[in-house]
C-alpha cells in the first residue's frame with residue numbers, strides 16, 4: 001500500500017516530454033515491457049513505473065531530471081536492478097532513470113592506479129578491461145559482490161556494495177575517489193578527487209556511497225585500482241556443528257589474522273552447492289568455512305598451519321588446503337553461484353542482510369533456527385562470516401500470501417534481534433523500502449533528524465527516490481499490504 005502527497009502525474013504529457021529529449025528506442029512505456037522493471041531482486045516490493053528511460057550522456061540525464069521535476073514525477077535511479085531491498089522500484093508512477101547504457105570506460109591510468117568510468121559499467125567489466133591494458137594485469141576493482149557480472153559501478157557505489165573479499169580490502173566507498181552526480185534540480189556536481197590524487201576536506205564521495213539513489217543520479221566515477229594478490233592459499237573446513245564453525249571464525253579474527261575472505265555455508269547450503277557443483281562434501285556436514293589468505297608467499301604456509309590448528313580446536317571434521325588457482329576458481333564460482341542455486345529448491349527466496357559482532361555469530365544462527373520454526377520457514381545461510389555479515393535466505397512461495405507475510409515478519413524479528421545484540425540493519429545490501437521501518441529502531445531521533453537534513457541538503461523537495469532508506473512524509477510504502485501499482 002502506498003500513501004503520498006505528490007500531485008497526480010499525467011502520464012501522457014510526461015511521455016510526450018520525454019520523447020522530445022530521448023529517441024523512442026530509449027524510452028519504455030509499453031505495459032508488458034514495463035512488467036520487467038516492477039521489482040529488483042527483492043521481489044516482494046513491486047510497482048510498475050510510468051516509464052523507463054535510458055540516457056547516454058550527463059546532459060540527457062539533466063534534461064530528463066528537469067522534465068520529471070516539472071511534472072512532479074518521482075525520479076528513481078536504476079543500474080542493473082540486482083539490488084535486494086526494493087531500492088530501485090518506482091512507486092507512485094515514478095520514472096526509472098537507468099544508467100545501464102552509460103557504460104563507457106573513459107580512462108584507465110595504470111601509472112596513477114585510477115580509472116574513470118561511466119556509472120553503467122558493470123563491476124567485472126572494469127577489472128577485465130584493466131587486465132587488458134599494458135601493465136594492468138596486476139590491478140583490479142576490488143569490491144566483488146556476487147552479482148558482479150551484472151551489477152553496475154553506479155549501483156555498487158549507491159549501495160556501498162561489499163562482497164566476498166571486503167574482509168581485507170573493504171567496501172566500495174574505500175575504492176571510489178570521486179564522482180559526477182546530477183541533482184534533482186538538474187545541477188551537476190563533481191565531488192572528490194580525480195586522477196588518483198587524494199582530498200582531505202569533506203569526504204563527499206564517502207557520504208554519497210550508500211545513498212541508495214536518494215541524493216541524485218551518479219553519472220561517472222573515478223575508481224581506485226587495487227593490486228591483485230599473487231600468492232594465496234585456500235582452506236576449506238567442514239564442521240558437524242554451526243556453533244563450532246562460528247566460534248572458529250571468531251577466534252581467527254580475534255587472534256589478529258586478516259584473511260582475504262572468510263565465508264560460511266550452513267549444512268543446507270552445502271547440500272545445495274553439492275548438488276550443483278559435486279565437490280564431494282559429505283551430506284551430514286553442518287557447516288563449511290571457506291577461507292582465503294593471501295600475501296607474501298614465504299609466510300603463507302606458516303599462516304595456513306596456524307589457521308588449521310584453530311579449526312582443529314573447534315572440532316573440524318575435514319580440512320583441505322590448496323594453492324592451486326583452478327581449485328580456488330571453482331570454489332569461488334560455487335560460492336558466488338550459491339544464491340542462484342537456491343532457485344533449484346524453492347520458487348521464491350528473500351535474502352536478508354545484517355551485520356553482527358563476530359563473537360555473536362553462533363547465537364544469531366541459533367536464533368534464526370528458532371525464528372524459522374516459529375514462522376514455518378526454511379532458512380538457509382551463506383554469508384561473509386569474517387565480517388559478521390549474515391545473509392539468511394528465507395525460502396517461500398510467493399503465490400501464498402501468508403508465506404509472504406511470514407517472510408516479512410520473520411525478517412523483521414531477525415533484524416531486531418541483530419540490532420538488539422549490537423549489530424546493524426545492513427552489512428552491504430542497503431535499506432531500500434524493505435527495512436525502512438526499522439531505521440528509527442536502530443537510530444535515535446537526533447541521528448534520524450541529521451539523516452533528514454543530509455537528504456534535504458541534496459534533494460530539498462524529495463524528488464529523487466523518496467520513501468527509500470530514510471522515511472518520507474511524501475511517500476510511504478507498507479510492504480505488509482503488498483499491491484502492484486499499474487499506471488492507468
Ligand SMILES: Cc1cc2nc3c(=O)[nH]c(=O)nc-3n(C[C@H](O)[C@H](O)[C@H](O)COP(=O)(O)OP(=O)(O)OC[C@H]3O[C@@H](n4cnc5c(N)ncnc54)[C@H](O)[C@@H]3O)c2cc1C
Nearest residue numbers: 079080081082083087145146147152154155156162213218
Ligand atoms: C545474486 C545476487 C548476489 C548479490 N551479492 C551481493 C554481494 O555479495 N554484495 C553486495 O553488496 N550486494 C550483493 N547483491 C546486491 C546487489 O547486486 C548490489 O546492491 C548492487 O550494488 C546493485 O547494483 P545495481 O547496478 O544492480 O543497482 P540497482 O539494483 O539498479 O540499484 C540499487 C540502488 O542503487 C541506486 N542506483 C543505482 N544506480 C544508480 C546511479 N547511477 N545513481 C544513483 N543511484 C543509483 C538505485 O536507486 C537503488 O537504490 C547481490 C544481488 C544478487 C541478485
